[in-house]
Amino acid sequence: MFGFSDETYIDVASGNGGHGCVSFRREKFVPKGGPDGGDGGRGGDVVFVVKDNLRTLGHLKLVRSFRAENGRPGQGARCAGRNGKDVEIPVPQGTVIRDAETGELIKDLTGLDRFVFLEGGKGGLGNWHFRTSVRQAPKFAQPGFPGREMRVGLELQIIADIGLVGFPNAGKSSLINLFTNARSKVAGYPFTTKIPVLGVLRDGDQDVIIADIPGIIEGASEGAGMGYKFLRHISRTKGLCYMVDLSDDNYLEAYDILSSELSKYSEELASKKSILIGSKIDEDGTEERFQELRKKYGCSMRVLPLSIYMDDTVDEVRKALLELSGEKKEDGFTSRMDTDAHYRDEA
Ligand SMILES: Nc1nc2c(ncn2[C@@H]2O[C@H](COP(=O)(O)OP(=O)(O)OP(=O)(O)O)[C@@H](O)[C@H]2O)c(=O)[nH]1
Numbered sequence: 001m002f003g004f005s006d007e008t009y010i011d012v013a014s015g016n017g018g019h020g021c022v023s024f025r026r027e028k029f030v031p032k033g034g035p036d037g038g039d040g041g042r043g044g045d046v047v048f049v050v051k052d053n054l055r056t057l058g059h060l061k062l063v064r065s066f067r068a069e070n071g072r073p074g075q076g077a078r079c080a081g082r083n084g085k086d087v088e089i090p091v092p093q094g095t096v097i098r099d100a101e102t103g104e105l106i107k108d109l110t111g112l113d114r115f116v117f118l119e120g121g122k123g124g125l126g127n128w129h130f131r132t133s134v135r136q137a138p139k140f141a142q143p144g145f146p147g148r149e150m151r152v153g154l155e156l157q158i159i160a161d162i163g164l165v166g167f168p169n170a171g172k173s174s175l176i177n178l179f180t181n182a183r184s185k186v187a188g189y190p191f192t193t194k195i196p197v198l199g200v201l202r203d204g205d206q207d208v209i210i211a212d213i214p215g216i217i218e219g220a221s222e223g224a225g226m227g228y229k230f231l232r233h234i235s236r237t238k239g240l241c242y243m244v245d246l247s248d249d250n251y252l253e254a255y256d257i258l259s260s261e262l263s264k265y266s267e268e269l270a271s272k273k274s275i276l277i278g279s280k281i282d283e284d285g286t287e288e289r290f291q292e293l294r295k296k297y298g299c300s301m302r303v304l305p306l307s308i309y310m311d312d313t314v315d316e317v318r319k320a321l322l323e324l325s326g327e328k329k330e331d332g333f334t335s336r337m338d339t340d341a342h343y344r345d346e347a
């Protein structure tokens with residue numbers, strides 16, 4: 001496999017069982033009541049909960065330790081101790097759990113809602129369990145059973161929701177840096193981006209993953225420029241965001257060239273839901289060029305202007321990206337989060 005992966009490790013511990021209680025009944029006129037120590041409560045479990053709105057393991061890089069509550073000890077009058085609360089660890093669909101030491105696969109959470117990973121220790125029995133005809137006053141109870149601790153590795157293959165497609169220098173990396181946590185290199189020369197970069201656009205509790213791939217040029221399918229092998233990283237996206245540089249003289253042909261290179265790679269990719277961005281609308285003379293672009297393509301897809309320096313265009317593009325990913329919300333916000341997603345290419 002190749003692609004983007006996210007990984008981290010966390011320390012988890014289930015709760016200890018509470019100790020059984022040693023106690024004797026005390027009532028008026030009953031000087032030596034029988035044993036009545038209650039049982040200890042169960043320790044809480046470590047539970048992985050699969051959340052559809054999560055798309056990366058970024059949130060587990062901030063909090064790395066998860067400990068379930070211990071069970072409470074038993075009490076007199078045969079009162080059982082309270083059970084410890086489970087600790088729930090939210091993870092995205094498709095997360096894989098490994099032993100952090102050996103790397104051995106423990107569980108693939110794909111398709112599951114919940115997975116009880118470590119059970120809490122059982123509570124100890126109170127002393128009233130140990131009364132017999134010859135031992136009417138047991139002065140001992142059972143200790144609680146310990147919980148388990150473990151360091152686990154978590155791993156996730158990430159599939160981008162939106163792929164950015166454009167000639168070199170069109171402003172793709174500037175766009176991903178604007179809307180996501182990514183820090184893709186930006187410079188005024190072609191092929192600045194040499195390997196794909198992922199960024200997470202956060203909208204409320206929804207993650208939208210955007211992939212910035214190296215620029216595509218005419219003939220990429222025959223190996224020109226950096227070729228088109230990077231297209232496979234956007235082949236499973238929900239939609240594409242084409243970018244055309246309005247300050248470049250090829251602004252009216254750019255989309256056709258890009259889309260034809262994509263269809264040489266895969267018709268399915270070329271026919272994905274798309275939007276078209278005319279970038280650098282702050283440059284001189286680009287307004288008229290943008291109107292031409294919209295006239296030419298406006299019937300077949302959404303065509304929007306963008307300048308990274310103009311907030312109104314930025315807001316519109318952000319909304320369009322959310323819509324394209326199918327997860328639009330009215331008043332979302334962007335926050336930056338640490339994904340540390342890294343790129344692996346074994347081909
Ligand atoms: N005036 C203006 N310049 C922009 C805008 N967006 C990007 N640029 C500039 O355009 C140049 C290329 O931007 P990048 O974001 O690196 O372009 P890219 O598409 O990622 O380029 P490659 O990685 O080479 O394919 C940089 O000098 C940016 O500063 C914009 O909205 N307005």
Ligand SMILES: [Mg+2]
Nearest residue numbers: 172173192193
């Ligand atoms: Mg770039």
